[in-house]
Amino acid sequence: MTPELPTPQPDMTTSDGVGNPFGAVPALDGELRFDQAALEAAATDFGGLVHRQPAAVLRPGSAEDVAAMVRNCRERGLKVAGRGQGHSTNGQAQVASGLVVELGSLNTIEIREDTAVVGSGVVWSDLVRATMSQGLTPPAFTDYLELSVGGTLSAGGLGGQTVRHGRQVDNVLEVQVVTGEGEIKTCSPTVHPDLFRAVLGGLGQCGIITSATLSLVPAPHSVRHYVLTYSTVEAMTAQQAALVQDGRFDYLVGQALPTPGGWTYMIEAASYDGTAADDARLTDDLEPATVEAQDVPYFDFLNRLAPAVEAFKGMGEWQRPHPWYDSFLPASTVNAVVTKTLSGLKPGALGATAVVLLYPVLTAKCRTPLPVMPDGDLVYLFSLLKTASPGADSAEEMVAANRDQHDTTREAEGRWYPIGSVPLTQDDWVHHFGSFWDEFRTARHRYDPDGILTPGQRIF
Numbered sequence: 001m002t003p004e005l006p007t008p009q010p011d012m013t014t015s016d017g018v019g020n021p022f023g024a025v026p027a028l029d030g031e032l033r034f035d036q037a038a039l040e041a042a043a044t045d046f047g048g049l050v051h052r053q054p055a056a057v058l059r060p061g062s063a064e065d066v067a068a069m070v071r072n073c074r075e076r077g078l079k080v081a082g083r084g085q086g087h088s089t090n091g092q093a094q095v096a097s098g099l100v101v102e103l104g105s106l107n108t109i110e111i112r113e114d115t116a117v118v119g120s121g122v123v124w125s126d127l128v129r130a131t132m133s134q135g136l137t138p139p140a141f142t143d144y145l146e147l148s149v150g151g152t153l154s155a156g157g158l159g160g161q162t163v164r165h166g167r168q169v170d171n172v173l174e175v176q177v178v179t180g181e182g183e184i185k186t187c188s189p190t191v192h193p194d195l196f197r198a199v200l201g202g203l204g205q206c207g208i209i210t211s212a213t214l215s216l217v218p219a220p221h222s223v224r225h226y227v228l229t230y231s232t233v234e235a236m237t238a239q240q241a242a243l244v245q246d247g248r249f250d251y252l253v254g255q256a257l258p259t260p261g262g263w264t265y266m267i268e269a270a271s272y273d274g275t276a277a278d279d280a281r282l283t284d285d286l287e288p289a290t291v292e293a294q295d296v297p298y299f300d301f302l303n304r305l306a307p308a309v310e311a312f313k314g315m316g317e318w319q320r321p322h323p324w325y326d327s328f329l330p331a332s333t334v335n336a337v338v339t340k341t342l343s344g345l346k347p348g349a350l351g352a353t354a355v356v357l358l359y360p361v362l363t364a365k366c367r368t369p370l371p372v373m374p375d376g377d378l379v380y381l382f383s384l385l386k387t388a389s390p391g392a393d394s395a396e397e398m399v400a401a402n403r404d405q406h407d408t409t410r411e412a413e414g415r416w417y418p419i420g421s422v423p424l425t426q427d428d429w430v431h432h433f434g435s436f437w438d439e440f441r442t443a444r445h446r447y448d449p450d451g452i453l454t455p456g457q458r459i460f
Contacts, residue, residue, distance in 0.1 A: 021055050021076060021097070026068040029061025030105055042083060042100040047421055048321035048388075049395055050091025052456070054081075054100040063176060063184050063210040066101055070208070070452070071182030073099050079455045080180075082208040084121065084151030087144075089324045090421040091456045092203070093151075098455075103150050106210055111136070114216050115173060120150025120209045127214075128302060137219035137298070139165035143253075145303050150209040155419050156201045156371040158359065158381055160251035160268065163244050166365035169200040171215045177207030180448025184210070198443035201370030203418060204454030205440070206447040223251075223301040224274030228267040228288035233338050233358070236265035239286065240360040241331065241378055243269065248282055256342060256356040263342055265358075270301065317353045321388040323398035325405050326417035328361065328371075331378040333412035338382060341405065349401065351387035358382055369436050372415045381417065399423065418457070429459045 025032055033039075034056050043053040055078070060066050066082075073080050079098035086093060094100070106119035109130045116138070118127055124138070125145035131137050140161045142152055153175070157168025165171060174188040177199050185207070187196040198206040226249075230236040236254055243252055251270035256263050267288070271278055275295070283291050296304070312318040329337055338358065350356070359381040363373050373379055384405070388395040402422045409416060416422065416432055430437050444451070444460060451460055 021078060022069075022072055022099075023076065026072065028058075028065045028068065030059045030065045031061075032069070033057040033059060042086075042102065043094060045086045045088045045091065045093060046322055047089030047091070047324070048319070049089065049323060049399065049421055050094060050456070052091060052094040052096040054095050055097050056099055058099055058101045059105045060101060060103070061105065063106070063178060066178045066208055066210055067182045067184050069099060069101070070178055070180065074180065074182060074450055074452055077450075077452075079452050080208070081454045081456055082120075082150065082154075082204055084148030084154075085123065085146060087147055087151060088419065088456075089322050092419075092454070094456045095454075098452075101208060103148060103208075103210070106150075108211075111216070116214050116216055117211060118149050118214065119211050120148060120153075122149045123147060124149065124152070125303060128299060131216055132219050132299060135219055136216040138168075138171065138214055139217045140168045140171050141302055142168070144305050144309070146306075146309075149212055149214075153200055153209055153212060154202065154204050156417065158361070158417075160253040160270065160359070162359065162361050162365065163252045164247065164250055164365070165217075166367060167201075167371075169370070170365065170367045172200055172212055173215055174213040175199060175209055176211040177209050179207045180450060180453045194439070194443050195447060197369055198440055198447070200368050202440070202443075203457045203459065205457065205459055206443045206453070208453065220250075220272035220298050222273060223296045223298055224271040224276070224278060224282075225294050225296050225301060226267075226269045226271075226283060227290075227292040228269065228283070228286060229290045230265040230267070230288055233263075233265055233342075234335050235287075236267060236358070237331070237334055237360075237380065239267060239288070240358075240380075243267075244360045244362055244378060252360060254358040254360070256338070256358060272298070312353055315353070317351075317387055317389060320351075321395035321398075322421075323386050323388065323395050323402060324383065324420035325386070325402040325422065326381065326383040326420045327405070327409045327414050328374050328379045328417055329382050329409065329412060329414040330374045330376045331380065332376065333414065334358075334380045334382065337408060337412045337414070341382075341384075341408070348392040349386075349398070350384060351392040351398075352389035353387050355385040356383065357385065369439075371417055372433055372436060374413055374415050382414075383417075383420075424458065426459070
């Protein structure tokens, strides 16, 4: 896969209508940037695979700024993409010769009893710090807390709490969005419900999220954290299925770890405000190869990936290309797909710091139509978080392997979790959205009739 080169740009240094494609720029609470540093930063992402340089970068001071510039771009036929922390892996938040809206400046937090109204640029680590000061917490998180609220809600947002509370999008009460017509709309399950359904997990196709009202629950003080290891994927998934059904843990995820000559499988489980006195009740009837347990402060548990991320940055691995692949598999096919995939990996296929995830998801907890789930009561998130490390396969080879993995997923009645790096056709997207496609396409035409929003997803 050859990185896309930006279209040659004229020298754009002003925002007064001279030397830029936006004409007379409206008065803004924030700022419109034309400097090369801002453009180059918006021309790449965490994936490091695709590079598209915009004409300008908006750092909004308000939702009105976003709306005004979307209207401006619509009048001139320019594309627009919202960008949170730039953690996408395949250019999803990039736009050549158009406008990137850097949403990090929309970072207000207002806590109201059992809800939080937050700007879409707020990162989850800041939000949980703020809510914990009030004895509260969002119920669901992604594993990495330095992602933006708007970014994860546009994708779905999954983590270990999904087994109890659903995905992050399932815990949203209301969102404010700017549509492709440049209108600010507040939507919920009862107000503009079609927009609400199309925006949460909707990959920025019908609106740019500018704020969200999130549910909050009482925050635990500490976490009893268990690590259970298994020798086969069948043993681990069977254990996960049983634990999901009995609901004894507040948090439940899984990983496959490479070992000499094969793989071992690990479940991480947690009991909020649990203690060593709970160990017998929680683990004595389980049959893992080993059990480890420790007590961890709640925030430290949520943020436990931070030291590893800092280590990867120090190694230079965080800055390398990341051709990730993420999918959802039905319980009926997960063991076969995981076994086939992992046994077929050649050395270098994943990179030096790769992570292989296998998380259970109860579909009854998934109350929004997006992201699309496979059929069945229990499905699994299966992720191959690759890094194109020195000596490993090239990023291009990894992307090609992702395409093959997508075909395997499709044959197994699975679905893609569309945050990774897979070249898809529109037919692929139609199949992916399945029965929701017609509703999604109708919402796109209604709220972005000129098709200017988030072209990097390549859906329409």
